[in-house]
Amino acid sequence: MAVTGLILIGFVIGHLVGNLQVFQHPDHLNGYAQFLHQLGPLLWVARIGLLVAVVIHIWAATVLTLENNRARGTPYGFKHTIQATLASRMMRVTGYVVLGFLLYHIAHFTMGAAQSSTFKENLPAYTMQHEYRVAGFPVVAAGAKVLDVHSMVILGFQSPVVALFYIIAVGLLSFHLLHGFDSLFQTLGLRSTRWAGGLRKVALWLCLAYFAGNLAIPGAVLLGKLSPRAVGISAAPAQR
Numbered sequence: 001m002a003v004t005g006l007i008l009i010g011f012v013i014g015h016l017v018g019n020l021q022v023f024q025h026p027d028h029l030n031g032y033a034q035f036l037h038q039l040g041p042l043l044w045v046a047r048i049g050l051l052v053a054v055v056i057h058i059w060a061a062t063v064l065t066l067e068n069n070r071a072r073g074t075p076y077g078f079k080h081t082i083q084a085t086l087a088s089r090m091m092r093v094t095g096y097v098v099l100g101f102l103l104y105h106i107a108h109f110t111m112g113a114a115q116s117s118t119f120k121e122n123l124p125a126y127t128m129q130h131e132y133r134v135a136g137f138p139v140v141a142a143g144a145k146v147l148d149v150h151s152m153v154i155l156g157f158q159s160p161v162v163a164l165f166y167i168i169a170v171g172l173l174s175f176h177l178l179h180g181f182d183s184l185f186q187t188l189g190l191r192s193t194r195w196a197g198g199l200r201k202v203a204l205w206l207c208l209a210y211f212a213g214n215l216a217i218p219g220a221v222l223l224g225k226l227s228p229r230a231v232g233i234s235a236a237p238a239q240r
């Protein structure tokens, strides 16, 4: 559980850092997405690795819950929590919401299908103004025609319902990470009584920063601080 949790934490932090390029010139987010798509089979290896991590994580959570329930046999007559934090008691609920969010999110941006079936296909191609570099190496050339992920994200969040759903979901994900981060050190045997207080503070700040970063993107779109380059196309479902 801890090892897969660590892999997933690494992914969500890396994903946020990549997504924050939406605040830069569109070349950045679009070049980055094109670079990932160009990885071809390597991208599929990463996708399958992530999927395996998610499946093992859910399987371990289920096995632990069943073992925990079996260990007691009869349920408590009177429930009173002394030490367990709210985040730890909500792990199952927040986990279900994150899973539901993830399925919606993949349909939304990877498959481009959640808001309108033609939304992603109708986006005009974006022409890179400058080359995009990774670690100093040019990976996408200036003039290349690429998918306009920058406009796709902004158009996607122009629906207040969608933007609010993302904000609530990443809020619950941050809460899930708060307990996950804390308990993963415990499971790996890296949390001593001396370090516990400091670790909890680090986890709290990390989760707050994670939430703020994720909130910034739909928040900026809702406040009109980010506009799409591709105008005249809408992410709203077509009127029948």
Ligand code: HEM
Binding pocket: 012, 015, 019, 033, 047, 098, 102, 105, 106, 109, 110, 149, 153, 166, 170, 173, 214, 215, 217, 218
């Ligand atoms: C404001 C928040 C977020 C934004 C703007 C965002 C943006 C995106 C975009 C644009 C893509 C599609 C990239 C492409 O096909 O070119 C994507 C894919 C994805 N996102 Fe997010 N994301 C956000 C939050 C999250 C969170 C919180 C999670 C995890 C719980 C997540 C997990 C994923 C996964 C697993 C994919 C599929 C990657 C693939 O295509 O293989 N995202 N995201």
